[in-house]
C-alpha cells in the first residue's frame with residue numbers, strides 16, 4: 001500500500017525557560033515518530049492529554065518545523081519545500097480545529113469564511129463563488145440561506161459544520177481533524193462524527209483523526225496509532241489495535257473506556273515529565289509487565305505502514321474479560337454464587 005503521507009523519525013522539542021527567562025531544558029513533545037497514511041485511509045491518533053497528538057498533527061502539515069525527521073506528502077518532502085511551493089501544497093492539506101468558536105473569524109460572514117479558500121486557491125471563478133459556497137453548506141447539512149449570517153449566530157455544532165465546509169472548499173486530498181468533536185455537546189458529537197464519516201466515504205478523503213476519545217476513533221478509523229509521552233507505542237489496523245491490543249498501555253486505555261470488554265492491570269504512578277522522558281519503551285516505568293529489555297528497546301517496528309507493538313506482545317497474558325461483559329451463562333453463574341441460589345434465578349432462561 002503506497003502512502004499519501006509519510007513521516008519518518010519526527011522530533012519536536014519546545015524550550016523550557018526558568019523564572020529568569022534562561023533556557024532550562026526542553027519538552028520532548030514528539031520524539032521519533034514514524035507513520036504512514038495511505039490514500040483514502042483514516043488514521044486515528046489516540047492518547048492522553050499532553051502526549052503530543054496536536055504537535056504531531058501540526059508537524060504532519062508542516063505548520064511547525066520539526067527539529068529532525070521528514071514528512072513526505074504525495075512524494076514531496078514538505079520540510080524542504082520553498083515557502084511558495086508549500087503555500088501551493090496547502091490547498092491539498094487542511095486542518096479542522098477542536099474549538100469551532102475560535103476557528104472562525106467573527107468579522108467574516110459564513111459566505112466570506114467559506115469563500116476565502118476558494119479565492120485563495122482560485123478554485124472557481126468569482127461569479128461561481130456564491131453557488132459553490134451554497135453547495136458546500138448543503139454538503140455539511142446547513143441551509144444555503146444561512147450564508148449571510150455571522151458565526152456568533154450559530155451553535156457549536158453548526159460552527160463546526162461551517163469549519164468543515166471551509167476545509168472542504170479547496171478540495172483537499174488530506175484533512176487532519178484535531179479533536180474535531182471534543183468541544184461539542186455529547187448529543188451533537190455523534191451528528192458531527194457521522195457527517196465526517198459520510199464525507200470521508202463519499203469524497204474518498206484521506207483523514208487523520210486526532211482524538212482522546214476511543215469511541216470516536218473506533219467509529220471512523222481504518223488504522224490506529226497510540227501515543228504515549230511523545231512516541232507511538234502501538235500502531236496497526238483499527239480492528240486489531242482496538243479489539244486485541246498488543247501493548248499494555250493500549251490495554252489500559254481501552255480498559256478505562258466504560259463498557260469495553262477487557263480488564264487490564266491499573267496503571268500505577270504518574271506520567272513522567274516530558275522534559276526527561278524515560279529511555280526505551282516510554283511506558284516501562286509504569287508497565288506491570290516491564291522487563292529489563294523494555295528500559296532500552298523501543299516497541300518494535302513491523303511491516304506495512306509502520307506497524308508498532310510491544311516487543312513482549314506474544315508473551316503478555318491475555319486480558320481478562322470484565323464481569324459485566326461475561327457471556328450470559330457465566331453472568332448467571334456469577335449471580336447465582338453471589339446470591340447463593342441453588343437453582344436458576346427467577347425469570348432466567350433455563
Ligand SMILES: Nc1ncnc2c1ncn2[C@@H]1O[C@H](COP(=O)(O)OP(=O)(O)OP(=O)(O)O)[C@@H](O)[C@H]1O
Pocket residue numbers: 014015027028029047048049050051052053054055056212274
Ligand atoms: N508551544 C509549546 N511550548 C512549550 N511546550 C509545548 C508547546 N506545545 C506543546 N507543548 C508541550 O508539549 C507536550 C505535547 O503537547 P500537545 O499539545 O501536542 O499534546 P496533546 O496530546 O495534543 O494534548 P491535548 O490533548 O491536551 O492538546 C505537552 O507537554 C505540552 O505542554
